[in-house]
Amino acid sequence: xxxxxxxxxxxxxxxxxxxxxxxxxxxxxxxxxxxxxxxxxxxxxxxxxxxxxxxxxxxxxxxxxxxxxxxxxxxxxxxxxxxxxxxxxxxxxxxxxxxxxxxxxxxxxxxxxxxxxxxxxxxxxxxxxxxxxx
Amino acid sequence: xxxxxxxxxxxxxxxxxxxxxxxxxxxxxxxxxxxxxxxxxxxxxxxxxxxxxxxxxxxxxxxxxxxxxxxxxxxxxxxxxxxxxxxxxxxxxxxxxxxxxxxxxxxxxxxxxxxxxxxxxxxxxxxxxxxxxx
Amino acid sequence: xxxxxxxxxxxxxxxxxxxxxxxxxxxxxxxxxxxxxxxxxxxxxxxxxxxxxxxxxxxxxxxxxxxxxxxxxxxxxxxxxxxxxxxxxxxxxxxxxxxxxxxxxxxxxxxxxxxxxxxxxxxxxxxxxxxxxx
Amino acid sequence: xxxxxxxxxxxxxxxxxxxxxxxxxxxxxxxxxxxxxxxxxxxxxxxxxxxxxxxxxxxxxxxxxxxxxxxxxxxxxxxxxxxxxxxxxxxxxxxxxxxxxxxxxxxxxxxxxxxxxxxxxxxxxxxxxxxxxx
Amino acid sequence: xxxxxxxxxxxxxxxxxxxxxxxxxxxxxxxxxxxxxxxxxxxxxxxxxxxxxxxxxxxxxxxxxxxxxxxxxxxxxxxxxxxxxxxxxxxxxxxxxxxxxxxxxxxxxxxxxxxxxxxxxxxxxxxxxxxxxx
Amino acid sequence: xxxxxxxxxxxxxxxxxxxxxxxxxxxxxxxxxxxxxxxxxxxxxxxxxxxxxxxxxxxxxxxxxxxxxxxxxxxxxxxxxxxxxxxxxxxxxxxxxxxxxxxxxxxxxxxxxxxxxxxxxxxxxxxxxxxxxx
Numbered sequence: 001x002x003x004x005x006x007x008x009x010x011x012x013x014x015x016x017x018x019x020x021x022x023x024x025x026x027x028x029x030x031x032x033x034x035x036x037x038x039x040x041x042x043x044x045x046x047x048x049x050x051x052x053x054x055x056x057x058x059x060x061x062x063x064x065x066x067x068x069x070x071x072x073x074x075x076x077x078x079x080x081x082x083x084x085x086x087x088x089x090x091x092x093x094x095x096x097x098x099x100x101x102x103x104x105x106x107x108x109x110x111x112x113x114x115x116x117x118x119x120x121x122x123x124x125x126x127x128x129x130x131x132x133x134x
Numbered sequence: 135x136x137x138x139x140x141x142x143x144x145x146x147x148x149x150x151x152x153x154x155x156x157x158x159x160x161x162x163x164x165x166x167x168x169x170x171x172x173x174x175x176x177x178x179x180x181x182x183x184x185x186x187x188x189x190x191x192x193x194x195x196x197x198x199x200x201x202x203x204x205x206x207x208x209x210x211x212x213x214x215x216x217x218x219x220x221x222x223x224x225x226x227x228x229x230x231x232x233x234x235x236x237x238x239x240x241x242x243x244x245x246x247x248x249x250x251x252x253x254x255x256x257x258x259x260x261x262x263x264x265x266x267x268x
Numbered sequence: 269x270x271x272x273x274x275x276x277x278x279x280x281x282x283x284x285x286x287x288x289x290x291x292x293x294x295x296x297x298x299x300x301x302x303x304x305x306x307x308x309x310x311x312x313x314x315x316x317x318x319x320x321x322x323x324x325x326x327x328x329x330x331x332x333x334x335x336x337x338x339x340x341x342x343x344x345x346x347x348x349x350x351x352x353x354x355x356x357x358x359x360x361x362x363x364x365x366x367x368x369x370x371x372x373x374x375x376x377x378x379x380x381x382x383x384x385x386x387x388x389x390x391x392x393x394x395x396x397x398x399x400x401x402x
Numbered sequence: 403x404x405x406x407x408x409x410x411x412x413x414x415x416x417x418x419x420x421x422x423x424x425x426x427x428x429x430x431x432x433x434x435x436x437x438x439x440x441x442x443x444x445x446x447x448x449x450x451x452x453x454x455x456x457x458x459x460x461x462x463x464x465x466x467x468x469x470x471x472x473x474x475x476x477x478x479x480x481x482x483x484x485x486x487x488x489x490x491x492x493x494x495x496x497x498x499x500x501x502x503x504x505x506x507x508x509x510x511x512x513x514x515x516x517x518x519x520x521x522x523x524x525x526x527x528x529x530x531x532x533x534x535x536x
Numbered sequence: 537x538x539x540x541x542x543x544x545x546x547x548x549x550x551x552x553x554x555x556x557x558x559x560x561x562x563x564x565x566x567x568x569x570x571x572x573x574x575x576x577x578x579x580x581x582x583x584x585x586x587x588x589x590x591x592x593x594x595x596x597x598x599x600x601x602x603x604x605x606x607x608x609x610x611x612x613x614x615x616x617x618x619x620x621x622x623x624x625x626x627x628x629x630x631x632x633x634x635x636x637x638x639x640x641x642x643x644x645x646x647x648x649x650x651x652x653x654x655x656x657x658x659x660x661x662x663x664x665x666x667x668x669x670x
Numbered sequence: 671x672x673x674x675x676x677x678x679x680x681x682x683x684x685x686x687x688x689x690x691x692x693x694x695x696x697x698x699x700x701x702x703x704x705x706x707x708x709x710x711x712x713x714x715x716x717x718x719x720x721x722x723x724x725x726x727x728x729x730x731x732x733x734x735x736x737x738x739x740x741x742x743x744x745x746x747x748x749x750x751x752x753x754x755x756x757x758x759x760x761x762x763x764x765x766x767x768x769x770x771x772x773x774x775x776x777x778x779x780x781x782x783x784x785x786x787x788x789x790x791x792x793x794x795x796x797x798x799x800x801x802x803x804x
Contacts, residue, residue, distance in 0.1 A: 612790030
């Protein structure tokens, strides 16, 4: 029921197909998930969002599975159902085991708890944490 | 200005000191940050929270720096000022470089963006993402 | 499955019917959506919430479609499924085109991204933004 | 640095003073906190917001201290600095002890943790929780 | 469709069964809800989470129904579908009436509104709210 | 105290200066606010973020002031202090009056309230809102 519907490959314009092709080539897969098919109604958003995701998620100082786990940690914190489902799959594909998933969720849960304790108790930031680095 | 004030080591009860001692020993440091000094007004919360953090943050299927980066990713998503400051410091201590920090923040930012695009466009979860594993 | 169930017009008390009548008259429609039917179990909440919505959403310094788009932007940020569905419909009725929807979502996504970059990097507010106006 | 500045009693219009007077009378106090002074720039918002708060926070099926604690729980979850400070004060005035504050924060922290575990693990709602009541 | 599936009692290890038994004994019930069955894939998380919930939710300075209502207030603020469903049921079992539920939701709604007004208007914290207690 | 410090124009690399120049030219201003100076430590993030903001915020189906108000609505909902301050300034520059600001905040507040009422009462989406468009 995506707001504007989903655009499948056969129905896509050449501009949209070019993005779909790059997504499949980059991810070494033969299908496009609904997120991109929904964005395809606004090709500028599709193109820009994919270009950013592609650049950001490429291995660099952090490897692919770490990046996917951070993505999943954010999605679980925001409680985005679609994103949790898709990035759990992506993280698994990148190498996340069940044990890694469980430890990830434990950290996410704990961080969400202590974030509220720190704010709720109005804890001031320690001087040491404020020091600007040279 | 923590709601109930901060309890320093010399003013702490033996029960609180025991937790402070374990924090310093575990973290190989000689000071206690304000978060714990604020919780110390309710020793049961101090004890339980530290025990959970200690267990969850110990290296396991995920190493220490990855866990600290996930903690920071959650804190940045929730925009908890105290937590961002303290866990940026903790992640650095565990080995996060400036480049790793920058890539972490890029992923956090992107995930927060696409979380809203997925929800805002009412994208339904792909059948493939729903398959229960055997 | 609304917690307290939904109250349809024929089953409503005169107090609730009066609110339903005003909703339909104000919106120039002949039906009541589930949100109000759920609130109807607590007439004081129904009456107060509708009175506030009616006053706030009336055209003033901002026109109706702009107000509905802001409502939708908030709902997408909070990822409230019901609210996204109902306010997408309301914004369309008020004149939001597909192109406007797509640009709205692009802004919502970007704002959610830079909100976390600003907080995550602990950026201090510029002096110029703090100046109190005379 | 409130965006539009703060309006003190001597500078307020009769319409705004009437609200200020009702706030002070209802709360049995002789001052107005900054929140209302900021809203005073838009008298319709000031009037409507105060009328809603006054009605909602009056003792009913829930007593005053319980309502203030719920307000504080929401504010801590949202990490609203102003609101945590003002509603901690309000809850204390209504009778919240240090022990009650500590238990409140413990529940808030835990709920924020398990909210993410439930969402992160994609737990489906139990049939028993879905049953509509007769 | 819980990410790792659900573990029912007959399929559970002795370690997991021990936690299940304690949950049922503590809650005076004969079934386990899906949340715990999902966590059971990582026994350390199951054990620690249950131990924390059991300790935090036990009546103390706050009674059981107040604690459950605070839990529900947080879950409604975070819009966690599973948690709203399960804690509405838990709060009812602890004594929350329909009228209490309605007043709770009214406070939750109002607090979420004024949290944004306070932040959106950039209201500075009143001096009186900052005073550290002796 | 930005995590990695702030990079002023004279200290910036040619790559960073090129972005700064484009920001100033696009915005018809002669200064750079702290947000960009913080991102400048990671030129790829600076470049990509600015390119996206520039593209998204350019007038299209929505005009500049509407886009800035939506940005502000998201920032107020997320309670991002830096973003509220900077986008209040940007929206004013684009033409937002005090009356428009006040109506914007009223909508933001109300939307945050009803989002929680809809979720908290577990309201199911109306059939009419689900209909896929042809």
